[in-house]
Amino acid sequence: MFAPRPASTPADPPRGCGPAWERPGARPAFAAPVIELRGVHKTYRLGQHVIPALQGVDLVVRRGELLALTGPSGSGKSTILNLAGLIDTPDRGEIVLDGQAVTGLEEIPRTLLRRDALGFVFQSFNLVPVMTVAENVDYPLFIAGVPARERRERVAAQLAAVGLQDHAQHRPDALSGGQRQRVAIARALIKRPRLVVADEPTASLDSHTADQVLDLMRERCHAEGAAFVIATHDSRLTQRCDRVLALLDGRLQ
């Protein structure tokens, strides 16, 4: 059985969590951890085949940090995102969000944690097509029960921050790919999450738009103080993250 270990400290970085390289201006190592994965294992079953997706991953992501996860397909990037985003559970190991162990939480408290503390950016945007841009951005606040007046103000501010204030009443299908991803980023950040997980956020975008989206994520990351964990194959994106971790066969390199 997996034996829980004490939470890692800035002076004692978790095993296997060494950065491939760190960027100038990255978050200092003493910033508070937002999410910690400790000795996390995850396997998937496909028929009779058992596929080890993660094999003892330790990872700490700190407040305001933009962390990129790279690696070939099947290396475990999306699995880490799913676990960090509390939409999947590890077979072994522990996940700590803001100092709170969340591994054994039931579905409802996990959902509430996702609602209140986590943001998601998907490769294909995953906006709700029947909602307007403003309604998509407003949705996380609506389900959290934020009063309508406060929601209106925050949505307007967030749309202005991503440069889409003039598109508030448009539907997603009237927007370009870059605009849609900006809506998705606004939706992820509207609730001021502690962690945003982004799965290939620039994969569906051309290089110019991808740069714009990355700039936006970086700016919002530092402005909001939220940590970003980004799974990506895009080398331009990794070059502009605070830290890059490479995954291979379910292990951090």
Next chain:
Amino acid sequence: MRWLKFAIQNTLRNRRRSLVTVAIAALGTAAILLAGGFALYTYQALEQSAARSTGHLIVGVPAQFTQDEDTPLQHGLDNYQALSTQLLADPDVRQVLPRVAFSGLISNGDKSTVMLATGVEPDSEFAVKGPFLNMVAGDVLATAAKQAEVMLGEGLAKSLKAKPGTSLTLLASTTDGALNALDVTVKGVFSTGVPDIDKRLVYTDIATAQKLLNTTRVSTLGVFLKSMAATAPAQQRVSRLNPQLTVQTWLDQAFFYKSVRDLYNRIFGALGLIIGVIVVFVVTNAMAMAIIERTREIGTLRALGTLPSQLLRTLALEGMVLGGVGAAAGALIAFAVSMLLYVVPVQMPPPPGSSRGYPLNVTFDAGMYAVAVLAMVALSMLASAWIARKTVHTPVAEALAHT
């Protein structure tokens, strides 16, 4: 409201599918309401007919309703005029009609046949009951007639080759067992619409009946009230004032009405159930397709922190919108058809055992409409929630990976 708006927006994603679903729900609801309205009209017509035939209340001695008579009017009412006066004092009573029921033979001199006769007070009877008989020839009876008169059923008149003005002879046992005969004149020929009854039925006035039977009694008193709704309270009051008598309601004697109601309830109940199941299946199918198509979106909404109960609610609301709009449209269609049938009458063929058709009418009943629409809405919501529950509880990562 936001969830409802979201549900409405979702139903508009695939407009053709939603339109087909709403159309089937509308036709199903309209079919249920039209069938129910027709049954209701039939019930109301039969209720009126039954009450008009016997009176809302029927007053007699207890044995009249439980035992066969050995001699005519053995269980009849004495001094019925006093009782009639007492009954007329009740504020809900409109009229009290005495009846003498008897049987015997009727003859034209060459041919005799069995008759089932009823002695009535003609003026009151026909004034209260209105045109309940279809007069084929001649006129209805009159109280102040100088000679003994009868009205014959159409089949009986034909059998005896009688027409208005024809002289016939009535033969019956008197109350003391002797055989009595009385010459009468045919005043009119009528049809009840039921050939078997028209072959036997004879109406005469009370005085003629009592003279033939050698009695002053009547069989029962038919009490006609100002409204059907007054039946139960009036029955209680009359029973309280006359504990020695039995007071039945029209329903106690409306065997045909009860049989038809039982039959129709089963037929239309089964029909409604089948239509309801079809509508629920259609809504369920539409929702199932919509939910499968949106599995990934449902996963996204779950990832964003939407509780399963919130998603179930909005998906149930989608079902409610489809079923509700369909049911409302169906109710409008049914109402329009009901009104149209009053403007453009449609005649139904005679039912078995009857010689007369009847107008096809469909009653509008607000309660029935409300129940049908609400039931359709509730069933659609439940069906949608039931079909959505599995997808809503699918692991988020699995739902997001759905293609």
